[in-house]
Amino acid sequence: MVERLKADGVLTDVRLREALLSVPREVLLPHAYVRISDPGIEPIEWRLLDGAHPDDQAEWLDLIHSGESVLLQRDGEQLDGLVRGPVTGGNMTSMSTYGQATVEALQTLQLAPGQRYLELGPGPGVSLALAAAVTGPRLAAGVERDGPMAAFAQRNLDRIGLGATVVEGDALDGHPAGGAFDRIHSGIGVPCVPPAWVEQLAPGGRLLTTLATRTPSWPGQFLATRTGAGEIEAVLRGRPRGYRPMFGYRWLNAVTMRPRIKAEPGVPRPTRLTPPPDDAYGFWLAAAYLAPGLVRDFQAETMTIAAPDEDSWAVAGPGEDTVRVHGPRDVWAELEDVHARWVLAGRPDSYRVTVPEGGGPQHVASGTGRRALTWVLPPLAPVPHQPAVPCPTEHHTEKIL
Structure with missing residues (x-):
């Protein structure tokens, strides 16, 4: 794992490399859940690997040293006395970081x-x-x-x-x-x-x-x-990935809409916006705030972006100059507008954030002047007493913590 991270150019810090080699992951991650049911299938089927059990040990060691996320806890459960083998239902509430x-x-x-x-x-x-x-x-x-x-x-x-x-x-x-x-x-x-x-x-x-x-x-x-x-x-x-949100945040999900989108991708119309590349992070970040309520299905054959709350979606193609749209919300028109504003702002890939000492609204801006992209970050919401965080399934979520 360490040598692969180094060879890929990800790991460059000598001290951190030494730490990765010296910290025994098998002590911190003595067990692991493995999902065995497909995404979108409820209830979820899991299998718990016990690192101390000889029948699980090889698979467990490969997993915890793969660099992938390791699933550790369902629904805030007690972590003493877990029983290895198949488990049905529940959502992961704690994982190791990718x-x-x-x-x-x-x-x-x-x-x-x-x-x-x-x-x-x-x-x-x-x-x-x-x-x-x-x-x-x-x-x-x-x-x-x-x-x-x-x-x-x-x-x-x-x-x-x-x-x-x-x-x-x-x-x-x-x-x-x-x-x-x-x-x-x-x-x-x-x-x-x-x-x-x-x-x-x-x-x-x-x-x-x-x-x-x-x-x-x-x-x-x-x-x-x-x-x-x-x-x-x-x-x-x-960024291409990030951490799961705090308790109480419910992510939008396009997985359940996938069969309907495939069966009825929408009405075709021309577009001047070629689907932006995945690594146009500055644009996609702005879209998350300036066209809120959208989520992408990264498993779709062509770029598919849905607005679940409005039962609307946009499917790019066929070709680079057409798009298919469905529902009361014109998802692609909103992305066209954000993209045009992003281009006028100079295609920013980073934004300055004003964080007042002691609290208050936190403002984001790509620069100064009337062409700058600006928005205000939403405030913190009350945290519920019981966690209810679904296991991430989208391609660009962090496979974490």
């Missing part, structure tokens, strides 16, 4: 020895352990909302002996003991940045998270730094 995403995030944070590190939503603690291996003992801490997962992670981290700690608490409130941290990493997507995170960012510090919308298709990576003068400078960039 390996490439972990490496990219920790390298973006520019970890170094002696830094105080805070992980918000650490799950089983893989990225927290890696950070602790770089920063040094008793400098890395995590805040985990799920009590069973917090205890599970702390027990396994203690076995490794890196001096990392996990406390149970609401990650949106930052670390309950307060303090200032040089590096803050959130493993949960949020609609805007909680004030406590900004307050706990030390001078010269860096804060990294995913900004979540209702679509898993076009996530944004938010990076903030606190200057030596104490000011916050923040940038938002589109």
Whole structure:
């Protein structure tokens, strides 16, 4: 796994490479769920692999060292005494982070020895352990909302002996003991940045998270730094993947619409907009906010984007100058409009975010002037007491935390 990440040009930090090689993943990920039913089939069929069982061990070892996400917990269950074998129903509420995403995030944070590190939503603690291996003992801490997962992670981290700690608490409130941290990493997507995170960012510090919308298709990576003068400078960039949203966020899903779209793709009409490439991240990020309520089906043969709440969709093709549309909402016309505005704004691939100290609306802008793309991030919503987060199935979701 490590050599593949290095060969692909993903892993460049020498300290992080040493941490990846030294942290025993089999201690942090002693079991794993494997989905055995197809997407869209309910209830979901799972199989639990027990790393200590000889019949599961080979498959479990391959999985936890593959770099893929490892599914660990259904519906907030207790993690002691799980029974291996087939399991029916439930949704995953905790996973390990997709390996490439972990490496990219920790390298973006520019970890170094002696830094105080805070992980918000650490799950089983893989990225927290890696950070602790770089920063040094008793400098890395995590805040985990799920009590069973917090205890599970702390027990396994203690076995490794890196001096990392996990406390149970609401990650949106930052670390309950307060303090200032040089590096803050959130493993949960949020609609805007909680004030406590900004307050706990030390001078010269860096804060990294995913900004979540209702679509898993076009996530944004938010990076903030606190200057030596104490000011916050923040940038938002589109990315191919992101973290799952906080509890209470319900992602839109096009999977259930797939049979109807295939049977009736819509009425053809001409278009001047050739389907934008997948890596036009600046455009797709803007579309997530300026044409809200859309979700892409990445498993479709041609570009298919749906508005589930309005029973509408657009299917690109055949050819580059036609599109088929269905429903009361003209999805493709909205994308044409956003694309035209994005081009006039200079095809931005990153956006500045204004984050007021102490709270208040957070404004996003591609630049200055009347042609700039601008929007306001939605506020934080109350978090429900019980998690209800579906297992991600869309191609561009993060396979995580």
